[in-house]
Amino acid sequence: MEWLDAILSSSVRMGTPILLAALACLPTLWTRDINIGLEGIMIFGAFFGVAIGLVTGSVWVAITVTVVLAAIVGICFGLLVTSLKVDVFVAGIVLFVFAGGATAYLLDTIFGAKGNLADPSIPALPVITIPGLEEVTVLGGLLSGHSILTWTAVVLFIAMLVLDRTSVIAVYLKAAGSHPQALATSGVRVNRMRVLAQMWCFVLASLAGIQVSLGQLSLFTVGMTGGVGFVALAVVIFARGNVALTALISLAFGAATALTFQVDKNVVPHELTSILPYAAALVALIFISRRSRRPKLAAA
Amino acid sequence: MNAGTVPVLRARAITKSFGTVTANDRVDFELNRGEIHALVGENGAGKSTLMNMLYGMFRPDSGDIELDGVPADFQHVDDAIAAGIGMVHQHFMLVPEFTVEQNITLGAEPRKLGFIDRKVSARAIQEPMRLIGFQIDPKRRAQDLSLAEQQRVEILKVLYRGAKIIILDEPTAILAPQETEELFKTLRSLASHGVAVIFITHKLWEVMEVADRVTVLRAGATHGTFPVDTIEIPDVVALMTGRTDVGLGRTPRSRPARPDRLVAANLRGRQTPDCAVDAVSFSIRGGEILGIAGVDGNGQNSLVALLTGVASADTGELHLDGVDIAQTSLSARRERGIAYVPEDRHRDGLPVHASVIEGLAGVRLASRHGISVLKPAISRSLTDWARGVVDRYGIKTASIRAAASSLSGGNQQKIVLARELETRPKLMVMAQPTRGVDIGAAEGIYAAIDALAAEGAAVVVVSADLDELLRIADRILVLYRGGIAADFDANTVSREQLGAAMTGGNLREAA
């Protein structure tokens, strides 16, 4: 039974960055400005979380500063895509490639490190253990011992669920993507909605990145997000903009990723098992595409 | 009709340029309270540009606008909306997945702390519905509504925002005759409530029937404003085109009876999002021009797709000169002598950003197979041929290497038509052949269609413009819900008969 607990716990832990990144990307799906540079934002988040945590010693400062920076950069990205009319596909690719290069550069110039940054004084994300629940099988693994960002993700999920149904902003975001002229001729500034969506994306995706670096081993390795941002992209496409489905599929992928670590390294080396989430996503993509029209990543 | 001395809207010396193109050149326009004012002009005359500026979508380079005598400067659409101006665009501004209620209230939802107040919203939309006497289930999705219903929702939308001036851009383009009549009733009712209506159209009989005054635009400038009872249609046409020789009537025609060239039997199939064509059978003789009429969405697009091979038929037969082609591909059909002028010139007709010669070459190059695809595309012989085509068809372009986007709509359509005619087709399928084309170029297109029929080809013309069909077709098929509602002789049918068939009138009991 401990084995089940371990898997559940690890599923939630692996699923958190996927969920955060997917929730991040969702409004950009609504506005049809899907940000494929999600992975890049996560790498930045992972790096800055560690860097600021190391320099200030405080995980709270690290989170706050990273989030604020992400919001600012997100607004700039939004302006790039709206006012400067840069194609969001191009911008996303550049974001992804730039993130890899920039974090390696900063790692070297600021910390003199190449490849990774590990230091005992890098703080870790606070973990919430629920006393009493900790020992309960299944529930213990599922609910206790997770970082605050996991709980943040849950709160954000619920918030988005509510906003999706009833808020004016959600209506505007979806109209901005589905029929921007309709929204514009109703007097709403479409570009503001698009910029807002990008800002939201950057903020949540940077949190996802922090979860990856500070939420596990409290270190930074080049490329440590390992394509998780692209898995989140797949999740968002599969869920077709539905908030509840997004969460469900994110957790499914979290579980799939957790399972790959369960396989005995001597039977199947990790290189092969690491492809499981991506292979699953590809198979799901093929299966789902056969049946209906799906939003595309490079939609005209 | 006209109340008060100050016009509710006055635009003076409005000028607007886009790059090197002057869309509006010192245009004057005036609107009285409770008036229905028609704005006419050819394609590209500047009507939509002027209206878009009145609606605050962009600002004039110079000139001023006054509302009730007070100068107005609209920075943005919500300024115009706040000033009581509403616009119903030619292409509807309804979010397809949203409900009627969501679409009507878009941009002005009743809200509580950022959340939509559903109760207030449901109440608020009842008022405009009462005003125009149109009830509709607010929970229905916009994409499930008919075009006429969508237009009503658009009107509800502007009324919900408190519009006292309503601009309608080519509102009757997609309506059947009965629906047009109902729209006119609605407009007269609104006018009697003090709402002023501006109504862009290129159908002059509509102007005569419903408008109080008409303003004519030509090449971006005003060419007069007249009360409708002081002017006749030919005068308006002369002002619109600057010519007095434009043919308006039907070209008299007598053609020898020839054997059937195209025979469709129990054809069934669908091209989404149009409705399916359901067991349709008809035939076309050589030299005959068959018009296809119907409210958009009743199967015309599916029929075109089935005839050209864009969509494959589920069942049924389609014989061209005796050979069944129902299951063949579009390229095979082209090889058999079917030509196709698509409805959407910019999407399917020609590659707008490529050169003229690349647009002309499409069909000739598409027929090459195997290793010859590695041969050069633009050869000397192709260039010579293209130059010849441009000359023969009077296509106005700087050079054959110029981008197709630099040509006018009429000339672009000429490219498409020329290319298809050069294949000496046995069957020509055309959809909306003169959409977005000025009168002069349209004349040329009609002449070309006539010439093609005279050579013995069968021609199918799908058009939303009944006047066009009445003018050039020999027979008119009316499609309704994917089936043939009627088969009329174009020489003798009336608009009312067409309209009845288009809305299923023949199938309904007498009202």
Place this chain on the structure above:
Amino acid sequence: MTTQTLERTTRVRGHGQIARVARVLIAPVAGLLVAVALIQAGGFQPVPTILVGLEYALGSIDAIARTLAWGLPLYVATLGVVVGFRTGLFTVGAEGQIYVGALVGAVSGAFIGGMLPIAHQAVSLALAALVAGALSAGLGWLAAHWNVDIVLSSLLANYILVPVCIFLANGPFNDPAAEAPGATIPILPSAEFAGLLPRTQMTWGILLVVGLATLVWWVLERSIAGYRWRMIGEAPGFAAATGVNIGRWQILAMAGSGALCGVAGAFLVLATQGRFTSEIAVGLGWIAIMLALMGRSRPLLAIVWVTVYSVMQAASRRIEQVADVPSDIALLVICTILIAAAAAPGIVQLVTDVGRKRHGMA
């Protein structure tokens, strides 16, 4: 997505000479500024440092040869991406396909013995093209017939193909004596491309690359096949309405794209590295994608940008030696240039509009 959506930024306002010049200059100037800033931040004088780097990259025949030699695989890979993009297929699977090509080239080079050098090289390249091309064509088939989004499928494919290649390199094809991780057995001498200039790594492979570049340019820009691909990319509705079999030609484009990337990977092994290693082409596919975007999916312009990038790469390697500034700056500068180039028309329009407003118009 059509190629026009990527290019729609070119049709914005801002006529006149100044606007045109500005549009062209904004990108390189931005890149230069970033380079200067980064070197300055490292505590070194930017201008002399850049000159030193450029000297290393271009200062002599040997230098130029060395710079070009580094770039040869990138030319081929970028042209592969261009073929896909031009057809409207925004495939981002270059990384995976290069890896596959590299592995196939390494295995073919190491295990197929007893052949004449020309034949051995040709066979290795052909096999690499075949395997990578087939995989890419598979993605194209899925896109054409089952409507599978090509961006997502090619993206995911990278994360499947690369680990599988590394697994195979660590497994059956592994060379236990090698230091580098995931290294395969070195290729036989018959598979190596013969050197052209000593000490420069330039091989006769340059002829192959020039040949491929000419072929791609001819096919794409002049031939009927290229016409069909370009029409599918720019005006798919028109292509369909005039009888082009869109599905078949999309698959062919993907096959060509993959084949070229595969050749690029194999070339990397046969002409430079001599074996496959797990780090052999990290990021190369993504650079090819960016350079293809910089070249607006046009073969000639893309070749120009690959050349520029090769120079930047060589220069930054030298700068890292003398100035302790990480060689990542080449990547950072090219990213800046791409974004600046994409934003240039929009910037010019914005400035033009603001200027118009000031003068009391619009």
